[in-house]
Amino acid sequence: MDIKRRAFVMGGSALCVTFLGGATSSIDFGGTPHESLLIAGSDEFLPYAKKLIDAFVKTKPGIDVVVEAGGTDLGLLALKRGAIDIALASRELKATEDEKLTRSYMLSRDAIALVVNPANPLAGLDRKTAASLLLGNVRDWGRVAGQPGPVQVYSRKAEVGTQKALEKLVLDHARMGLEATVVESGVAMRERIAADPRGLGFLSLHDITPAVKVLAIDGVPMNRGTILSGRYPFSRSFFCITHGTEKKAVREFMDFAQGPAGQALLVSLGLIAVQ
Structure with a gap:
C-alpha cells in the first residue's frame, strides 16, 4: 500500500x-x-x-x-x-x-563524510580547514596536503537533504562557493571523486564505498562507534517527535x-x- x-x-x-x-x-x-x-x-x-x-x-x-x-x-x-x-x-x-x-524518539544516526580520491595523500582535516576548502577560501591542495594542485569541490543541489546537512554541520549554515561543481546524486558524487585525484566531496553513509577515501575530522575517524557516541563531529540524529x-x-x-x-x-x- x-x-x-x-x-x-x-x-x-x-x-x-x-x-x-x-x-x-x-x-x-x-x-x-x-x-x-x-x-x-x-x-x-x-x-x-x-x-x-x-x-x-x-x-x-x-x-x-x-x-x-x-x-x-x-x-x-x-x-x-x-x-x-x-x-x-x-x-x-x-x-x-x-x-x-513533548516526547522525542531517536530512530537512527547518520553522518556526513568528507571524501577524496584514494590517491590523495591527505588522511584528515580539522573542521576549520574543511570549511575553508568547501567554501573556496583555500583552493590549492598544497596548503593542506603537501601535494600542490587545484582543489575541485563538488556539491549537490541546494534543496537536497545531504547538501543542507553539510551546510549545517560543516559550514555553520553558510553556502558553498559558486565554483563547486554540482552533481545530481550521491552515486554521481562518489563516481566524480573516484575519477578525480584533486576532487573533494561529501557523502551520506549509504553512498560510501572503497572507491573513495573518507577523511578523519579533528583526528576522529568516521565509524559506527564514533558516530553513535557523537565523537565524530559531522554526525546527525533522526527523531520522531510527538506532543x-x-x-x-x-x-x-x-x-x-x-x-x-x-x-x-x-x-x-x-x-x-x-x-
Missing part, C-alpha cells in the same frame, strides 16, 4: 495543514473508516522516513499516512499547533522546545519504527540503528 499524500502548505514561519478535519481525523474511504496519520518535518530525514512509512502501512491497511517535508522547525511548529501527529527532526530538541507533553496524547496510530508507528523490522529497514538504507 503506497503512502496517501495531500499537500502541506508551507509559508513564512507557519505550517498550515488542511486534511479533512486535522490531525485527529478518521477518514471514510468507500464506507470503511481509516485512521489518518499526519507526518511532516525534516527534509534530511524525509527520504528515509518515507521508506519506513511504506513498510509500516503494509502491516496496517487501516491506517492512511500523509507525509511531507518542510524542515524540522516548521514540523515542530505544526506539531505544537495540533496540525500533525508526528514531526520529523534531524536534530535534538532545544530547551525551549522540550515541553512536558500530547498519542493516539493509537502514532503508538503503532513508533512501535514499528523502533522495533526489529523498522530498525533493520533503516540499517538497510545505510543508517545506524539505535535500538
